[in-house]
Amino acid sequence: MTNLPPIKSDYSRHDFERSARQIGLAFRLPPGFPHATVGAARCFYWAEEKDPAKAADFIHRCYRAYFAQGRDISKSEIVADIAAEAGFSRDEALAGMNDQRIKDRLKAAVDDAIARGVFGSPFVVVGKEGFWGADRLEQVAEWLRRGGW
Secondary structure (H helix, E strand, O other): OOOOOHHHHHHHHHHHHHHHHHHOOOOOOOOOOOOOOHHHHHHHHHHHHHOHHHHHHHHHHHHHHHHOOOOOOOOHHHHHHHHHHOOOOHHHHHHHHOOHHHHHHHHHHHHHHHHHOOOOOOEEEEOOEEEEOHHHHHHHHHHHHHOOO
16 A cells, blocks of 8 residues: 555554454455556456356455455456456456447446545445445444434
């Protein structure tokens, strides 16, 4: 997390590790974090059109590859390998990441997110109310139970 002041970077690293331990997830901050993950996002949209169930498996594999195994998912070749591990054709996944229609779909999704005020992940929108961060998930559940406040 080279773009953060050392005190915030150290805290964030510790907090990520602690949060992963709390819910029992394997976690290792990828070297050079954060990386551009546009290829993985494009590949997800491509995969979702092909097979939604396998696309869900693919995206979970991406998260594990990045945050548990330290694989650099900013590289299209690695993303294609992960797609193949999820049962897709590696070559078709590479082509899908470069398909202009898929690129346009991702751009539209990003533009929509920005228009809604989304700026990070996880970000949950309930109606017009936005909640950012995993530490807000309980608040989302309470918001849904109570109908807001």
